[in-house]
Amino acid sequence: MFKLQFVILIFTFLLGTSLRAKTIEVCATCEVKSIKDGIVLASDHDTLLIKKGTYKEFNIVIDKPLTLLGEEFPVIDGEDKGEIITIISDNVTVDGLFIINVGTSYITDFAAIRVVKSKNFLIQNVVLEKLFFGIYLEKSQDGRIFHNKIIGDAVEEFNSGNGIQLWYCQNIEVEQNIVQHVRDGIYLEFSDDVIIKNNTSSNNVRYGLHFMFSNNDIYEGNTFENNGAGVAVMFSKKIKMLNNSFKKNWGTASFGLLLKEINDAEISGNSFEENTIGMNIEGSNRITYANNEFIRNGWAIKVRGACYTNSFVNNNFLYNSFDISYNSKLNDNVFQKNYWSDYTGYDLDKDGIGDVPYRPVKLFSYIVNRTPETIILLRSLFMDIIDFSEKVSPVFTPDNLLDTMPLMRKSE
């Protein structure tokens, strides 16, 4: 026992002298009064302990591997002058800061924290308010954005920035963040192998999450609520969207999830609740939609065209005004073993699967697709009658678009 302690003592001693990692305290009454001075004084792998207080600084450049640790959320006030923290070194940690008043510019994308071409960074427990861009990652790798809170005050799209933006990044984890009232809550462009997990993105001016040209990403367990238009995933491959919740994206041009040119994705376990359009799919192929719930949406799924070899299995469609809308007579997608709350068939052999196939596309939804003005006849008796006659003998809707094995009970 004594020996072990001795060894540890020696070891720490050696380690301490070899790395010389020390802690520099920053506060109004300390030797070091500003964060910038602290960074100049610090050597590699030091910790800057920033004590409670207000620091009016901007353009803080972290150019060596440091840890910025805030004690009781010190405030860094940029006074709307520009970017606040820029990280250009590997192995940087930023923890526990409260950053406000990022400058707004129409030429440069000022961010509260920007990471440029760096690796192994960690940004956690940071609170951002009154910002333009929040956390902006640029050509960086192997980082983690964890448990931050970003609350903007965006009103218009053109003069606001995104909460968390990833541009040409690889292998990043974005976890447990809360993003509100910015333009796009989380924005990814050309970023691969990113995991976005358990975030809450709500009340944003445009999208809760916006994905462009990013492949092999996973997002799961996130909540997207009451955003301007919902979540948009475009031009990406091999994305997994699991167990997210899309809620209350309600407005004339809103949707829960928009897919455009998405191939080979997996979408399962998500819930879409009270969106004008639950899911809007365009040019997306070879996607598996399983175990999702569509509850009380205007349109549960709107298929715009050029969508082939998709399969919809084990989903629950509950009380949507329209379950599925199609704009062509061609169908190459498979619907099987879903539960449809509008299903009126029977199950004589009691195996839980309805004996009569269900046709999810109503004639009315076909007509509305052709002539949008006709939506004004929603819920009129005439529409119910022609929907019924189309159900009995389909003429206009794709006749092979049917769920041959509709479930009698909600799938769990």
Next chain:
Amino acid sequence: MPLRLYQSRRQMLKILKYSFYDLMRSRWSYVYFLFYLALGFVLLFLNNDLSKAVITLMNVIIVLVPLISTIFGVMYFYNSKEFTELLLAQPLKRTSIFLGQYLGVAGSLTMSLVLGLGLPFVLYGLFKSDAIWDFSLLLITGAFLTLIFTALAFNIAISNENKIKGFGYAVLLWLFLAVIYDGLFLLSLIVFEEYPLDSFSLAATMFNPIDLSRTLILLKLDISALLGYTGAIFKSFFGTNLGLMISISMLVLWTILPIWRLAYKSKRKDF
């Protein structure tokens, strides 16, 4: 108030009262009342959510209320024909006879509707819910539809001696306004889809009381975001106070015109 006018109003009230109690005695009002009462309770029992129940109720109101009012109006007019002829032999003003009867029927139907639907909703906590405005609008349009379709039914009945013909026309009228009109509307929307159709569809909705009621209620419910661009135009029209005033006055016009024709016809008809 001039004596004659006062007298004729008293006569009308008397006949109104008579028709009203006559209907009460005949139990049809109770049946109608109990039907709505049961409907209200069942709906609320099944989904317990006031605003959802309002939507389901809308479907019922815009279909059933006109149908029942039409059939009931025609039936009552033909049934009480002998009594009407008896009244005509008395020194009574013709308008007060017919208007009294009309108001008696329409009044008792409206009362059954409002009480029958109102009671369950009030018991389930309507006053504490935000659905109260939607619900009041629902009842107001329901009441208007009753007044309108009873008046139309009386018009049909007074113009047709033949009962079968009268019933036929009444059912046809309901069928036209509830179903065929929408069909024609839809057709014209599809045929002329190349043209801007917003003002047309606004006007077309205005000219059918059933469509007007449906649109009014739909736009009040949050379902309106579904309507997309067309909905936005409708909302900017019906959503404003001016739009609401115009649509209510349209409903009033729909009520007054048939009543006026009824009064006009009744003065000239040879019995």
